[in-house]
Amino acid sequence: MSRTSLLQDLLSSIASRTGFLSDPRSRRLTLAETAKLCHDLVSARGEPSGVRIATQILVSFRQMDEDEADGFFALLADEFGPPAGRLRKAAEAYAATPTAETLSALQHAAEPPRQELFRRLNLAAGGTAELVRLRERLLPRLKRDPARLEAVDEDLRHLFQSWFNRGFLVLKRIDWDTPASVLEKIIRYEAVHTIGNWDELRQRLAPGDRRCFAFFHPSIPDDPLIFVEVALTGETPASITEVLDADRLVRPAAGMTTAVFYSISNCHRGLAGISFGSFLIKQVAEDLKADLPGLKTFVTLSPVPGFQSWLQSLGAKPVPALDAAEAKALAIVAETGWAADPARVEAARPGLLALGARYLLKAKRPDGQPRDPVARFHLGNGALLNRIMHLADPSARGLAQSAGLMVNYLYDLPRLEQHHEAYAAERQVAASRAVTALLSSRFNDNPNREPA
Amino acid sequence: MSRTSLLQDLLSSIASRTGFLSDPRSRRLTLAETAKLCHDLVSARGEPSGVRIATQILVSFRQMDEDEADGFFALLADEFGPPAGRLRKAAEAYAATPTAETLSALQHAAEPPRQELFRRLNLAAGGTAELVRLRERLLPRLKRDPARLEAVDEDLRHLFQSWFNRGFLVLKRIDWDTPASVLEKIIRYEAVHTIGNWDELRQRLAPGDRRCFAFFHPSIPDDPLIFVEVALTGETPASITEVLDADRLVRPAAGMTTAVFYSISNCHRGLAGISFGSFLIKQVAEDLKADLPGLKTFVTLSPVPGFQSWLQSLGAKPVPALDAAEAKALAIVAETGWAADPARVEAARPGLLALGARYLLKAKRPDGQPRDPVARFHLGNGALLNRIMHLADPSARGLAQSAGLMVNYLYDLPRLEQHHEAYAAERQVAASRAVTALLSSRFNDNPNREPA
């Protein structure tokens, strides 16, 4: 408790001011001073000073402007890599005579001191969260200068894979009794269906037919890593509008049969590539099932974010030909205002559903996985592509990305492993008959990948 | 909560029975089956099955007898090391052309899949604690077959250094309001001054002038990693008997000036070499200071566990000559029953204290550090050797190991860093004048190491 507050206090006092800091602990250090502290931190041994130095470095990093941060990352890249000479010798020795000794020496020489630096920075109270923010500042730089910074990122990712291991994460329910300090982050982090204010947040959390769960790391207790919002319903809803309707009749949770995962948000860019989503959904489904034995169906209500860009790419390609319904749909969704015109909505329906099925089942990446990122995520978890719904997300974003389509991925708990393995091994996409039936007949005999 | 209980339930049901297990999940697997599961676990990708497989492996390991465990560790050593061919090529490539790419390839090839195996075993609820127990079973084997098992241990140590980073540990007070499930472990783990039963435990925890603090890991919430017992007193006590006296007058903590750290116990052999002790004492001292501003002195009451064996080694060596008092003391403590005879106790006092000072200040290991392990620990933390006390631990163990001597190491918070650095850099031992004055004059001019 008190440990967390130290750094937090320092950092928030920095964050909240622009002027002079009377606290001498937080005088801004130069990059050279910070570099010196980093070297001290890695070299010290008994470490009575470790906590203090780590705190100073992280406070200094927080205060750096973008130029200084460039310098700091360059420092991490250039001065904390493996010792080149020693590593080369160790590589030669091992290549010459691979024994337990030469192996061990090679492994030690190959581990960058940067990893130990990061581990020791974690001594500072609140250090884990700061290291996540450090990677958040690294990532845009990584795109600009991958050759230099890739190794730094690799060390951070390696550490985070170990630290944010699912075995260490804590699943917590988020509801209207959750501290406001956490809830304000839910508002901020919601990435799928925006939460405009506290009243809307209350609508998502307080009614008896709503659930929200998040993974937390024990060292970052007031800041979720990922969260999922769930609606408990009597049947699978046909649109997100229906789910978010504030005027719906709220019925007792005990009578509900279906849990709809309608929004999943990762909270920290600094944890990009560290995956917890699959664990979250599975765990939440199991916990809900234990709590509400009446629940029989666990299903997502998901966007199809790559659909529109794929549709647009279709025009450019001769193959495969569109049938009449598809061509018509393609034309309609290119018109403005179609979604508000019932006649055009209905006219587009058959073709758009067929195109949706084709996109999700047939459009593949070179590695054989579906082109759609949301599909990859859920199919990789072992879910089944269960239903495609026309005009299920009429929001501006929903039309722009998904042409209004939404998808139910079904989490059939007893079959998750089987589906997952078929997908992992053979890229086999589990899909319901209702979905495969949407494919125009040309595709039904030919389960192979089309050129995407 | 529910996650922890799953594995715990399985394991405790195994632990509590010897016969038939009706639960099919816990049928005993063969070593070959377990090996297969380990390979599956490392290779699986999306991992809906990761939690289940990890649980099965850990349950299986728990059930293994010693022969089977031999086989399991051999498996870890032989089948989960780095891929020899690929690593050799990567080493050659790097040695030939050290670039970012060849470095990254080398690092990947050098990391044993065993590390990923251990990380994934941690997916199981309660997995962290099981991995600590796994290392506990490994350590005796490591002595017998270091060539084969050293690499396995190194991977576990590497992981534990990262996972049990002080930044992740939680300091908690242990008192009479602590759950019994934790307290029974305090009884079991107390390594310095045995706690015979719950009444004795109550004596250590409940009185207002007692404190006890432990580090916990968030994933092992009911099992401390290390704990320290503290007595709050008006002055530094002259013996452990005085500290543990159940009939003392218990005075209000607010009036006390001195915190005596009289027992520090590591709880898990499986965490040997992963050090938290220095952080614990420093943190506890700071927290006590904040809570009870009247506290001025933070001091240990420590054994001198290597003293007797050093005394015995003296007889065998000609140099340096003992003076008369020392020779007399050496003779007395070799007699049985001396400690119960006031006359002999007093006769031994000057020589024994001189020998104690000499042992602690002059007897060194080849690396220049003191021969006494407790001295190394506290001096390494930046403490100062403050006082040596004659017949301060008259227990059987105290006489057998320390000839009754006990030592106060003083934790002078503002000076810890300075002492630590002098010790780390130059092996300089911080000692009070009272202690150095005990040395017979021959040594006072010569601060150098004597042959130990």
Add this chain to the structure above:
Amino acid sequence: MSRTSLLQDLLSSIASRTGFLSDPRSRRLTLAETAKLCHDLVSARGEPSGVRIATQILVSFRQMDEDEADGFFALLADEFGPPAGRLRKAAEAYAATPTAETLSALQHAAEPPRQELFRRLNLAAGGTAELVRLRERLLPRLKRDPARLEAVDEDLRHLFQSWFNRGFLVLKRIDWDTPASVLEKIIRYEAVHTIGNWDELRQRLAPGDRRCFAFFHPSIPDDPLIFVEVALTGETPASITEVLDADRLVRPAAGMTTAVFYSISNCHRGLAGISFGSFLIKQVAEDLKADLPGLKTFVTLSPVPGFQSWLQSLGAKPVPALDAAEAKALAIVAETGWAADPARVEAARPGLLALGARYLLKAKRPDGQPRDPVARFHLGNGALLNRIMHLADPSARGLAQSAGLMVNYLYDLPRLEQHHEAYAAERQVAASRAVTALLSSRFNDNPNREPA
């Protein structure tokens, strides 16, 4: 937990709907049915059915419209009073021969069965909160029909005095980590300086120089009874504007010397007359002092809500004559827009302060206590009238009620008892010299009450 939710669920489901309730437990009962249940509840003995019946009655009461509630309160008044015949006989018996037996019989006969009814209604989960709401609905009726309903209210007050005894209340800090379900009530209940939305709430709770504390009853864990907002400052602020300024420099709490209690709000009309405010301020002051030893001054920043109406009454009375400054001030504050005109503000200052002092020190009720309710509250707690500040609350309400004046009442902890006793026994008002000096000289010699 689960007990609370039962009634809450029922009640909130009622609250959220207007139509048909499928749950048979919550079919609306007639008044006659509810009356029958009340009689059953009082008469039952072993009470396996008590919880159920109590819940039904409270649910029924919640659903009553105003006419039905009239009937229900009439029922409580008429059918649950003491048994007239038996009581009369007991009174006669006691009057004739006062013994322990006749006394006990009289006491039993005098206690209305209504008290037992209320105690048993409390068996329902959430019953305590419902009984508070019941009194909230009673109070407006009490004014209309005191003869009939006074006894009902007396029984509720008697019960609440016992149940909401300070010994049962729990003091909790309210901050930005408090559950949103509690915080939304803080927004709703703030009675002194309105909190417009969640951002303003955050401004009151999150900064390091703010504190908020509330009393809770253990049976109503998510709903505060009373709360106080505190600003930690370097000196006593001169206006509420300064305190609420969102752009102030937030300084560390540890360096602050003054705790300013700038808002105290009672949360439940149903608890009118059950006083906890004096305990709250004293307890909060003591806790803050223990936590932040730098705090030396505990002071309120309070409105003077009766000042304007007293000013207006002055015009109507010949005695005592206003002096020139007072008359001028009286004229100015009757003008619109004066508070925005620096010249008039300054012109009014001396007279208005003199009038303020006169109002607070001289204007009394028939019972000898000050006319101002806020003054009565703080003086009754043992506080001292420390300072009167001109134009310290320029809000519309501040001008309308207090002509912009605000007052510091000083809570000088060691002297609270002494001041309280002088006030309780002799209506002596503790006031600083600065305040008494404001009185125009006519009053200084004459400490007696003026005609109010």
Add this chain to the structure above:
Amino acid sequence: MSRTSLLQDLLSSIASRTGFLSDPRSRRLTLAETAKLCHDLVSARGEPSGVRIATQILVSFRQMDEDEADGFFALLADEFGPPAGRLRKAAEAYAATPTAETLSALQHAAEPPRQELFRRLNLAAGGTAELVRLRERLLPRLKRDPARLEAVDEDLRHLFQSWFNRGFLVLKRIDWDTPASVLEKIIRYEAVHTIGNWDELRQRLAPGDRRCFAFFHPSIPDDPLIFVEVALTGETPASITEVLDADRLVRPAAGMTTAVFYSISNCHRGLAGISFGSFLIKQVAEDLKADLPGLKTFVTLSPVPGFQSWLQSLGAKPVPALDAAEAKALAIVAETGWAADPARVEAARPGLLALGARYLLKAKRPDGQPRDPVARFHLGNGALLNRIMHLADPSARGLAQSAGLMVNYLYDLPRLEQHHEAYAAERQVAASRAVTALLSSRFNDNPNREPA
């Protein structure tokens, strides 16, 4: 938290010492001083001093020896009763003209100031628990001097009925994770089947087929009011030995069908006559049912504490004649060592069971309730007398009180109300056919009460 500790600290420091108390707050007061404080406490109004005075009185009471306590209770009886003169006038006024005003005046005059004194004593931190202890010291005196002290006890009972209302009690599970400070009280309070030490306690709490629940009052958080121990079994056990067998096979709770309430203990003599037991069992049964839906049967395993004394009274009475089996059993259980002799055990079985049934079904008190207190408790709760078991408690106490018999009372949740009402209204005892069949035929036609 901190409030509780103040008085607790004072009191425990008193409890742990006999000599001089340096703390001036705890100088022993004379009875006259304490009496003065009591009068002050009742008369004070704004009460900044209430907490302090209440604490002083309670500390003083704790320190009183038995003679002083006699004096204190006399004081409570004599000086804090209703004002005789005023009450007499009020009684006469009401008897003459019973109006709302005379009624209210009468009620006020009839309420002893003692009640307000007790309520204000509760202002002291920890006051509630001290008042319970106060009544504990009162009760033995009450027997000796009922005329004087009955009124004091009545006031305390009246208050406790209100304060310990089931609506305020908190049900908590007691298990091996419960704080030791609570568990030591479970050991101390267990009244039915003694718990010898912490290992035996662990046997009662830790295994997966055991449960224990207690009611707590929020103001006495570390001290249970009443607790019940439960065994989860596959069928109703035939003896307490079987239930307490430490070597039984512990099976998973989820598979169990039966919850056996085998021990219920009230914890505080000071709460005698304030009943929570019926609520406890019913609530625990409902909670267990919700948690473990496999549970179908909720049954006690209860002693028959009045059986032996009733057996002995039989010899003295001619009517009704014993039949041969009964006479034989009566003779056998009068012999020493019969319970260890299988032949005699079997020989006694039919007669003893018949006598048991006769005792439980036919032996009545003048008010028509069963003579057996445990039967009265469970039948009053609406339970059904389900089975009588021969030699089910072979402990010394079991033989001495119950001749080894034990009884299952069945808590059939849907029928509790119906049974309760039949019992409350008509003293009708719900019994299974198995039990009524044990009655010798003479009784079966004649359901009426026999002379007991």
